[in-house]
Amino acid sequence: MIKARIVVTLKNGVLDPQGKAIGGALGHLGFDGVDEVRQGKVFDLQLDGDDKTATEKRLSEMCEKLLANTVIENYTISID
Protein backbone atom coordinates (compact mmCIF):
# COMPACT_ATOMS: atom_id res chain seq x y z
CA MET A 1 0.00 0.00 0.00
CA ILE A 2 1.32 3.40 -0.99
CA LYS A 3 -0.06 6.72 0.21
CA ALA A 4 0.41 9.74 -2.03
CA ARG A 5 -0.69 13.37 -2.11
CA ILE A 6 -1.20 15.36 -5.29
CA VAL A 7 -1.56 19.15 -5.09
CA VAL A 8 -2.96 20.92 -8.13
CA THR A 9 -2.61 24.71 -8.31
CA LEU A 10 -3.20 27.33 -10.94
CA LYS A 11 -0.14 28.44 -12.89
CA ASN A 12 1.17 31.92 -12.16
CA GLY A 13 -0.62 34.53 -14.20
CA VAL A 14 -3.81 32.51 -14.53
CA LEU A 15 -6.74 34.49 -13.12
CA ASP A 16 -8.27 32.92 -10.00
CA PRO A 17 -11.78 34.37 -9.50
CA GLN A 18 -12.45 31.93 -6.68
CA GLY A 19 -9.35 33.02 -4.85
CA LYS A 20 -10.31 36.66 -5.41
CA ALA A 21 -13.78 36.03 -3.98
CA ILE A 22 -12.31 34.34 -0.91
CA GLY A 23 -9.89 37.21 -0.43
CA GLY A 24 -12.79 39.64 -0.57
CA ALA A 25 -14.82 37.59 1.88
CA LEU A 26 -11.91 37.48 4.32
CA GLY A 27 -11.72 41.26 4.08
CA HIS A 28 -15.43 41.58 4.86
CA LEU A 29 -14.90 39.34 7.88
CA GLY A 30 -12.37 41.83 9.17
CA PHE A 31 -9.16 40.06 8.14
CA ASP A 32 -7.12 42.86 6.64
CA GLY A 33 -3.65 42.56 5.18
CA VAL A 34 -4.56 39.59 2.97
CA ASP A 35 -2.87 40.45 -0.32
CA GLU A 36 -3.63 37.36 -2.32
CA VAL A 37 -5.51 34.06 -2.03
CA ARG A 38 -5.19 31.33 -4.64
CA GLN A 39 -7.24 28.15 -4.34
CA GLY A 40 -6.21 24.71 -5.58
CA LYS A 41 -7.08 21.05 -5.12
CA VAL A 42 -5.46 18.31 -3.11
CA PHE A 43 -5.93 14.58 -3.71
CA ASP A 44 -4.95 11.99 -1.14
CA LEU A 45 -4.66 8.57 -2.72
CA GLN A 46 -4.09 5.05 -1.46
CA LEU A 47 -2.71 2.70 -4.08
CA ASP A 48 -1.78 -0.96 -4.26
CA GLY A 49 1.83 -1.98 -4.67
CA ASP A 50 5.11 -0.89 -3.13
CA ASP A 51 7.20 0.32 -6.08
CA LYS A 52 7.38 4.07 -5.42
CA THR A 53 9.06 4.92 -8.71
CA ALA A 54 6.49 3.13 -10.80
CA THR A 55 3.70 4.61 -8.69
CA GLU A 56 5.03 8.13 -9.15
CA LYS A 57 5.03 7.60 -12.91
CA ARG A 58 1.40 6.37 -12.82
CA LEU A 59 0.38 9.30 -10.60
CA SER A 60 1.88 11.68 -13.11
CA GLU A 61 -0.14 10.03 -15.86
CA MET A 62 -3.26 10.34 -13.70
CA CYS A 63 -2.58 14.07 -13.40
CA GLU A 64 -1.96 14.50 -17.10
CA LYS A 65 -5.14 12.59 -18.02
CA LEU A 66 -7.62 13.57 -15.33
CA LEU A 67 -6.61 15.31 -12.14
CA ALA A 68 -5.01 18.45 -13.59
CA ASN A 69 -5.69 20.67 -16.56
CA THR A 70 -2.06 21.06 -17.49
CA VAL A 71 -2.79 24.03 -19.75
CA ILE A 72 -3.54 26.21 -16.72
CA GLU A 73 -2.54 24.08 -13.74
CA ASN A 74 0.63 22.73 -12.17
CA TYR A 75 0.72 19.59 -10.04
CA THR A 76 3.08 18.21 -7.45
CA ILE A 77 3.24 14.62 -6.29
CA SER A 78 4.49 13.52 -2.89
CA ILE A 79 4.66 9.89 -1.81
CA ASP A 80 4.82 8.92 1.84
Next chain:
Amino acid sequence: MIKARIVVTLKNGVLDPQGKAIGGALGHLGFDGVDEVRQGKVFDLQLDGDDKTATEKRLSEMCEKLLANTVIENYTISID
Protein backbone atom coordinates in the same frame (compact mmCIF):
# COMPACT_ATOMS: atom_id res chain seq x y z
CA MET B 1 5.16 39.69 3.38
CA ILE B 2 4.35 36.22 4.60
CA LYS B 3 3.44 33.27 2.39
CA ALA B 4 1.27 30.52 3.84
CA ARG B 5 -0.46 27.39 2.66
CA ILE B 6 -3.66 26.02 4.16
CA VAL B 7 -4.77 22.48 3.29
CA VAL B 8 -8.36 21.55 4.10
CA THR B 9 -9.31 17.87 4.00
CA LEU B 10 -12.32 15.85 5.01
CA LYS B 11 -12.15 14.19 8.41
CA ASN B 12 -11.75 10.42 8.45
CA GLY B 13 -15.08 8.67 8.20
CA VAL B 14 -16.75 11.50 6.33
CA LEU B 15 -18.08 10.24 3.00
CA ASP B 16 -16.33 11.76 -0.02
CA PRO B 17 -18.55 11.29 -3.09
CA GLN B 18 -16.24 13.46 -5.18
CA GLY B 19 -13.26 11.32 -4.28
CA LYS B 20 -15.26 8.20 -5.06
CA ALA B 21 -16.22 9.57 -8.48
CA ILE B 22 -12.59 10.39 -9.24
CA GLY B 23 -11.50 6.93 -8.15
CA GLY B 24 -14.09 5.44 -10.48
CA ALA B 25 -13.00 7.64 -13.35
CA LEU B 26 -9.38 6.65 -12.84
CA GLY B 27 -10.46 3.01 -13.01
CA HIS B 28 -12.29 3.63 -16.29
CA LEU B 29 -9.14 5.26 -17.65
CA GLY B 30 -7.29 2.04 -16.96
CA PHE B 31 -5.57 2.97 -13.71
CA ASP B 32 -6.17 -0.08 -11.55
CA GLY B 33 -4.98 -0.55 -7.99
CA VAL B 34 -6.36 2.80 -6.82
CA ASP B 35 -7.92 1.92 -3.47
CA GLU B 36 -9.04 5.34 -2.32
CA VAL B 37 -9.10 8.96 -3.48
CA ARG B 38 -10.05 11.81 -1.16
CA GLN B 39 -10.25 15.35 -2.46
CA GLY B 40 -9.55 18.51 -0.46
CA LYS B 41 -8.77 22.18 -0.96
CA VAL B 42 -5.53 24.09 -0.78
CA PHE B 43 -5.25 27.85 -0.25
CA ASP B 44 -2.04 29.75 -0.94
CA LEU B 45 -2.09 33.13 0.75
CA GLN B 46 0.16 36.17 0.76
CA LEU B 47 -0.25 38.36 3.82
CA ASP B 48 1.19 41.62 5.07
CA GLY B 49 3.42 41.64 8.11
CA ASP B 50 6.29 39.51 9.35
CA ASP B 51 5.12 38.15 12.70
CA LYS B 52 4.68 34.45 11.93
CA THR B 53 3.09 33.57 15.26
CA ALA B 54 0.43 36.25 15.00
CA THR B 55 -0.15 35.35 11.36
CA GLU B 56 -0.62 31.68 12.20
CA LYS B 57 -3.24 32.64 14.78
CA ARG B 58 -5.09 34.80 12.23
CA LEU B 59 -4.91 32.03 9.62
CA SER B 60 -6.46 29.64 12.10
CA GLU B 61 -9.28 32.11 12.69
CA MET B 62 -9.74 32.40 8.91
CA CYS B 63 -10.10 28.63 8.74
CA GLU B 64 -12.54 28.50 11.62
CA LYS B 65 -14.68 31.30 10.16
CA LEU B 66 -14.52 30.71 6.41
CA LEU B 67 -12.03 28.39 4.79
CA ALA B 68 -12.96 25.14 6.54
CA ASN B 69 -16.17 23.57 7.77
CA THR B 70 -14.68 22.32 11.00
CA VAL B 71 -17.61 19.96 11.62
CA ILE B 72 -16.46 17.71 8.78
CA GLU B 73 -13.08 19.11 7.76
CA ASN B 74 -9.56 19.33 9.20
CA TYR B 75 -7.09 22.03 8.23
CA THR B 76 -3.34 22.39 8.39
CA ILE B 77 -1.42 25.63 8.18
CA SER B 78 2.15 25.91 6.94
CA ILE B 79 4.04 29.19 6.80
CA ASP B 80 7.08 29.63 4.59
